[in-house]
Amino acid sequence: xxxxxxxxxxxxxxxxxxxxxxxxxxxxxxxxxxxxxxxxxxxxxxxxxxxxxxxxxxxxxxxxxxxxxxxxxxxxxxxxxxxxxxxxxxxxxxxxxxxxxxxxxxxxxxxxxxxxxxxxxxxxxxxxxxxxxxxxxxxxxxxxxxxxxxxxxxxxxxxxxxxxxxxxxxxxxxxxxxxxxxxxxxxxxxxxxxxxxxxxxxxxxxxxxxxxxxxxxxxxx
Amino acid sequence: xxxxxxxxxxxxxxxxxxxxxxxxxxxxxxxxxxxxxxxxxxxxxxxxxxxxxxxxxxxxxxxxxxxxxxxxxxxxxxxxxxxxxxxxxxxxxxxxxxxxxxxxxxxxxxxxxxxxxxxxxx
Ligand SMILES: Nc1nc2c(ncn2[C@@H]2O[C@H](COP(=O)(O)OP(=O)(O)OP(=O)(O)O)[C@@H](O)[C@H]2O)c(=O)[nH]1
Ligand SMILES: [Mg+2]
Ligand SMILES: [Zn+2]
Numbered sequence: 012x013x014x015x016x017x018x019x020x021x022x023x024x025x026x027x028x029x030x031x032x033x034x035x036x037x038x039x040x041x042x043x044x045x046x047x048x049x050x051x052x053x054x055x056x057x058x059x060x061x062x063x064x065x066x067x068x069x070x071x072x073x074x075x076x077x078x079x080x081x082x083x084x085x086x087x088x089x090x091x092x093x094x095x096x097x098x099x100x101x102x103x104x105x106x107x108x109x110x111x112x113x114x115x116x117x118x119x120x121x122x123x124x125x126x127x128x129x130x131x132x133x134x135x136x137x138x139x140x141x142x143x144x145x146x147x148x149x150x151x152x153x154x155x156x157x158x159x160x161x162x163x164x165x166x167x168x169x170x171x172x173x174x175x176x177x178x179x180x181x182x183x184x185x186x187x188x189x190x191x192x193x194x195x196x197x198x199x200x201x202x203x204x205x206x207x208x209x210x211x212x213x214x215x216x217x218x219x220x221x222x223x224x225x226x227x228x229x230x231x232x
Numbered sequence: 233x234x235x236x237x238x239x240x241x242x243x244x245x246x247x248x249x250x251x252x253x254x255x256x257x258x259x260x261x262x263x264x265x266x267x268x269x270x271x272x273x274x275x276x277x278x279x280x281x282x283x284x285x286x287x288x289x290x291x292x293x294x295x296x297x298x299x300x301x302x303x304x305x306x307x308x309x310x311x312x313x314x315x316x317x318x319x320x321x322x323x324x325x326x327x328x329x330x331x332x333x334x335x336x337x338x339x340x341x342x343x344x345x346x347x348x349x350x351x352x353x354x
Contacts, residue, residue, distance in 0.1 A: 012347065014345065014346045014347070015344070016344050017249060017343050017345060018341070019245070019340045019341065019342055019343060020339065020340070022338060022339055023241045023242055023245070023263075023339065024338055025245070137234070137270050138234035138237075140270055141338065163318055166268065166320075167269065167270040168270075170268065170332055199319050202327075
């Protein structure tokens with residue numbers, strides 16, 4: 012009986028990575044800026060997107076969204092109220108989105124007709140970090156209620172982010188949110204990252220966020 | 233719990249590779265996993281035992297090598313290793329470390345297989 016070693020040197024997520032690269036090429040060619048929003052369940056991704064979609068549309072931008080959820084289509088219905096095209100991706104138990112799900116749900120959409128495409132990932136701070144969706148910008152969100160040290164507990168996700176958003180700042184005082192500590196822990200994990208402090212309720216911080224989106228879109232061309 | 237999806241991908245990839253060796257049995261699968269890959273080895277091992285049942289990988293050992301985190305320090309103009317996942321700053325100058333690539337690996341390095349040939353040799 013002979014044994015042999017076969018060298019593979021193959022990424023476990025090779026299929027996902029290849030498809031994500033292909034998607035990124037399509038997005039760039041079409042001139043659409045694609046963002047992947049990741050956070051714990053309940054951080055306020057959908058509320059933040061509702062407001063972002065609405066304000067971008069009021070400014071004449073062409074926007075669309077894909078939203079991942081384990082089972083329901085509640086978030087998609089909330090986002091569709093903005094008037095933007097929205098599709099739900101039900102993952103049926105899978106705790107993250109994969110490039111293949113994104114690709115499949117884009118069918119029939121003319122990407123060149125879009126300026127921005129937002130992907131709301133499944134609420135989870137671990138698994139989505141390993142799956143490239145072809146996005147240009149990964150946004151990690153953190154609410155004032157979930158602990159200032161979240162980034163330290165989930166370094167993988169926060170280190171892979173291109174921008175961070177602190178949500179629900181309208182209730183910061185009520186929950187004794189320590190702003191300096193939160194900024195410090197984001198900076199420890201991802202030094203120099205842009206941080207937006209926002210409220211989807213009052214609209215605070217949205218102007219800076221929308222400016223950032225415009226800059227990033229212009230820079231992509 | 234994406235360990236189960238990861239293990240499913242490993243089983244697919246390895247099954248595909250050993251199809252070139254009909255009847256071969258997989259004895260060992262060696263992985264390189266980055267310290268920043270957010271993978272818990274215990275749960276990987278647990279899922280592996282279940283997911284490999286009735287596949288050519290059944291009964292094989294999963295051996296995980298952890299790859300430390302590293303990136304580039306622009307001020308020192310060199311690649312540096314990061315000792316703690318709580319601070320992504322350069323150990324030499326405390327400046328921000330960019331391009332953290334090393335430490336995210338999820339890679340099948342190699343497999344060890346045992347050929348089937350129970351040939352009666354004359
Ligand atoms: N006060 C306040 N509450 C908010 C804000 N944004 C979201 N919320 C509330 O937080 C809860 C969760 O918000 P969602 O937008 O559904 O959170 P999500 O991150 O999309 O949740 P999942 O999709 O389940 O992961 C809801 O009750 C929202 O009304 C905010 O800016 N201020
Ligand atoms: Mg949501
Ligand atoms: Zn340095």
